[in-house]
Amino acid sequence: MVFFFRIFPYMFSLGFILVFGIIFVTIIRGIGQWNKNNHSPILTVEAKVVTKRMAVSDHIHHYGEGGMQQHYTSSSTYYVTFQVESGDRMEFVVPSREYGMLVEGDMGRLTFQGSRYKSFQRI
Known part of the structure; x- marks a missing residue:
């Protein structure tokens, strides 16, 4: 049980970074597609x-x-x-x-x- 409380902050941080990383990549891809369409x-x-x-x-x-x-x-x-x-x-x-x-x-x-x-x- 003590192990869980030691590792939880790292797991929480990793999950937080992963979620915002996915959001960031999705936004960048959308902007890239919009830009590509505008130049086509x-x-x-x-x-x-x-x-x-x-x-x-x-x-x-x-x-x-x-x-x-x-x-x-x-x-x-x-x-x-x-x-x-x-x-x-x-x-x-x-x-x-x-x-x-x-x-x-x-x-x-x-x-x-x-x-x-x-x-x-x-x-």
């Missing part, structure tokens, strides 16, 4: 809508006296996979209003910048 050319290519999917994230918020009340919220992220003439596939996050308008099999002109979706115009 805006391209428009012929493409076909291959698949669509969405990811729903549920959130529970506790509030009130003693945290006894809960409020549930959810958010959705919409993804569309496009196949270009070369056969390559690219998946983009798209706005909900466009997600609902796209149908698998649609052909058109896909405009994107790096990993950032810009638009899709049916032809």
Whole structure:
């Protein structure tokens, strides 16, 4: 038991450093991707809508006296996979209003910048 109390401060510090290290790396990667997208050319290519999917994230918020009340919220992220003439596939996050308008099999002109979706115009 004494061993645990001697090692606990080191374990706690290591966990603290690990958590903030992961947060730091995630922030740096996000900034790097944002910068790469900003320096990428805006391209428009012929493409076909291959698949669509969405990811729903549920959130529970506790509030009130003693945290006894809960409020549930959810958010959705919409993804569309496009196949270009070369056969390559690219998946983009798209706005909900466009997600609902796209149908698998649609052909058109896909405009994107790096990993950032810009638009899709049916032809």
